Amino acid sequence: MKIAAVIAAGGRGRRMNSTLSKQFLMLKGRPILYYTLSTFETLAEIEEIILVVGPSDIVHAEREILIPYRFKKVKLVEGGQERQDSVYNGLRSCSPQTDIVVIHDGVRPFVTKKIIIDSIEAAKKYRAVGVGVPVKDTIKVVDKGVIINTPDRKTLWAIQTPQTFEYKLILRAHEEARNSGFYGTDDTVLVERLGFPVRMIEGAYENIKITTPEDMIVAEAFMDMGYGDFKR
Ligand SMILES: Nc1ccn([C@@H]2O[C@H](COP(=O)(O)OP(=O)(O)OP(=O)(O)O)[C@@H](O)[C@H]2O)c(=O)n1
Numbered sequence: 001m002k003i004a005a006v007i008a009a010g011g012r013g014r015r016m017n018s019t020l021s022k023q024f025l026m027l028k029g030r031p032i033l034y035y036t037l038s039t040f041e042t043l044a045e046i047e048e049i050i051l052v053v054g055p056s057d058i059v060h061a062e063r064e065i066l067i068p069y070r071f072k073k074v075k076l077v078e079g080g081q082e083r084q085d086s087v088y089n090g091l092r093s094c095s096p097q098t099d100i101v102v103i104h105d106g107v108r109p110f111v112t113k114k115i116i117i118d119s120i121e122a123a124k125k126y127r128a129v130g131v132g133v134p135v136k137d138t139i140k141v142v143d144k145g146v147i148i149n150t151p152d153r154k155t156l157w158a159i160q161t162p163q164t165f166e167y168k169l170i171l172r173a174h175e176e177a178r179n180s181g182f183y184g185t186d187d188t189v190l191v192e193r194l195g196f197p198v199r200m201i202e203g204a205y206e207n208i209k210i211t212t213p214e215d216m217i218v219a220e221a222f223m224d225m226g227y228g229d230f231k232r
């Protein structure tokens with residue numbers, strides 16, 4: 001079975017307020033993206049890694065990541081305006097013989113090999129799988145500053161990545177979304193809108209998405225605590 005990974009790293013990181021795209025910010029002396037790629041590179045089940053970066057970051061990715069760390073499985077692809085565009089570009093660059101694709105945010109460096117493998121095994125069975133954690137806070141739906149609904153917390157999960165799919169299914173879901181001009185903030189929603197059931201499996205609270213400046217402080221602490229499956 002041919003398994004590929006698409007690593008979404010084509011964003012600008014606006015909420016990080018840094019001139020450098022946040023996926024290239026240094027964490028303990030290495031770019032954040034190095035750690036994410038290292039975990040996938042050393043996972044035997046992953047045959048190819050499609051790294052999607054923004055047009056203005058292509059040279060930086062080559063100079064700071066691909067050349068110094070000599071990742072063997074990584075193929076560099078240009079990203080798009082939105083995350084969904086980047087992922088679609090990545091999917092189209094996978095080998096046509098791909099059976100399963102693992103889609104993961106480049107800025108989630110603390111993903112574990114167990115979570116990746118669990119998502120692959122679940123996708124072999126269910127064809128579409130999300131990784132997430134039950135929310136800890138009570139969530140409110142707010143409209144114009146007024147709380148209009150309080151969903152039952154027992155039903156609420158914060159979805160993370162990896163999101164892992166039968167390749168043909170997710171490619172079709174992306175194409176259908178593009179044809180109808182639908183944009184979502186993750187990939188499972190594109191399969192949900194086809195009416196196809198998506199399974200949720202347990203991720204980890206440590207599998208954070210580095211998004212805003214305080215996440216860098218948390219990430220430094222996670223590094224000190226030994227989280228993550230990357231080569232140190
Ligand atoms: N056009 C885009 C936008 C986002 N991403 C990637 O999708 C992941 C999750 O997105 P997010 O955390 O929102 O990153 P940014 O879009 O860069 O952040 P912001 O919204 O603050 O600009 C990141 O690894 C990001 O690089 C991408 O590949 N292509």
Ligand SMILES: C[C@](O)(CO)[C@H](O)COP(=O)(O)O
Nearest residue numbers: 083105159160161185186209
């Ligand atoms: C895909 C994702 O990480 C799932 O939580 C999230 O939707 C990405 O959102 P972003 O705004 O692109 O960070």
